[in-house]
Every structure is written in C-alpha cells, then in structure tokens.
Amino acid sequence: MRVRSAVDWWVSAIFILVPVMLIAGLLSVTGVYRLVYMAIGLPILIFLGWIYFGTYYELREDHLYCRSGPFREKIKYDEIKSVKLSGKLYSSMALSSKRIEIRQHGKGFFAGTTYISPVDRESFYKELLSRCPNLEE
Numbered sequence: 761m762r763v764r765s766a767v768d769w770w771v772s773a774i775f776i777l778v779p780v781m782l783i784a785g786l787l788s789v790t791g792v793y794r795l796v797y798m799a800i801g802l803p804i805l806i807f808l809g810w811i812y813f814g815t816y817y818e819l820r821e822d823h824l825y826c827r828s829g830p831f832r833e834k835i836k837y838d839e840i841k842s843v844k845l846s847g848k849l850y851s852s853m854a855l856s857s858k859r860i861e862i863r864q865h866g867k868g869f870f871a872g873t874t875y876i877s878p879v880d881r882e883s884f885y886k887e888l889l890s891r892c893p894n895l896e897e
Contacts, residue, residue, distance in 0.1 A: 761887070763878040765815040765828075766856035775812045779805050815855055817876050819887060824862070826876055828853040833874060840892040841865045841872075845885060850875060860885050865894065 782801040789797045811829035818825040824840075826833045831853065846861040852875030860881060864872040878884035889895070 761819045763817050763819075763880070763884055765817070765854060766858060766877045766879045766881065767812075768856045771855045775808055778808060812855070815853060817853075817878055817884070819884075819891065824888065824891075826853045826874060835862060835864060835874060837891045838894050839864050839866070840888075840894065841896050843885065843888055843892060843895065845881065846875060848875065852876070860888070862888075 782805060786794065786797055786801060807829065815828040817827075822836060822838075824835045824837065826835070833853065840862055842861075842863045844861050846859045847857050848859065848861070849857055850873075852859070854875045854877035856877035858881050859875040859877045862874045862876065864874075866872070
C-alpha cells in the first residue's frame with residue numbers, strides 16, 4: 761500500500777518560490793555566469809522536485825518503507841517501539857506538520873525517530889499500529 765505524503769501550503773509555497781527565484785536569477789545573469797548559474801541551479805531544481813514529487817510511504821509485508829527523494833528508510837515492524845500522532849516540525853521525511861512519529865528499539869532519539877506525513881494520517885496510523893507487535897505502552 762503506497763501512500764503519498766501530505767503537503768502543507770507553506771511547504772508548497774517554498775517548493776514553488778525557490779524555482780521561480782532561480783529562474784528569475786537565470787534571466788538576469790549573462791555570459792559565462794549564466795552557465796555557472798545553471799550548473800548550480802539545475803541540480804537544486806532537480807533535488808527539490810525529487811523530494812516534492814518523490815515522497816511516499818509503503819506498508820510492506822515485514823517493514824515500513826519511507827522515501828523522500830534520494831533518502832530511503834526501511835523500518836521493520838518488530839523493531840518499532842512506539843507510534844504516535846505528532847505536530848513537531850523536526851527535519852524528517854514529512855512534508856506536512858500533521859505527522860506520525862515512529863520510534864525504534866535500540867536506537868537513540870535522532871537515529872531512531874522518523875516522522876512521516878501520509879495523506880490520510882489517521883487510517884495509515886491505525887494500519888501501522890496493527891502491524892507492530894512490539895509496541896511499548
């Protein structure tokens with residue numbers, strides 16, 4: 761079951777404004793500087809588009825697969841310690857402030873905590889809970 765990430769309006773605004781500013785800058789630069797600007801700006805545009813259009817989550821047979829552009833993570837259901845709804849804006853694989861916090865056994869806060877933001881957060885949350893046998897209360 762593949763689910764796209766929900767996207768907040770302000771995240772969409774950032775992902776629209778940055779390319780617009782890069783393109784406007786490209787139009788104002790001339791000569792050899794235009795080539796340098798394109799060499800820097802084009803990878804940024806590709807990276808932002810990859811994250812914006814390539815962020816999704818899959819409930820697979822034995823693990824949760826998270827993808828955000830070039831970043832990937834596999835979280836085995838039996839290694840999940842806790843799952844809860846969250847609104848924290850930590851850096852994560854989520855494009856919305858309505859998130860699910862996933863903590864893993866045997867890992868610290870930074871390495872063992874993942875935030876995701878599926879479109880239908882509540883149903884995804886319930887389905888994820890049903891697949892995790894080692895949840896702590």
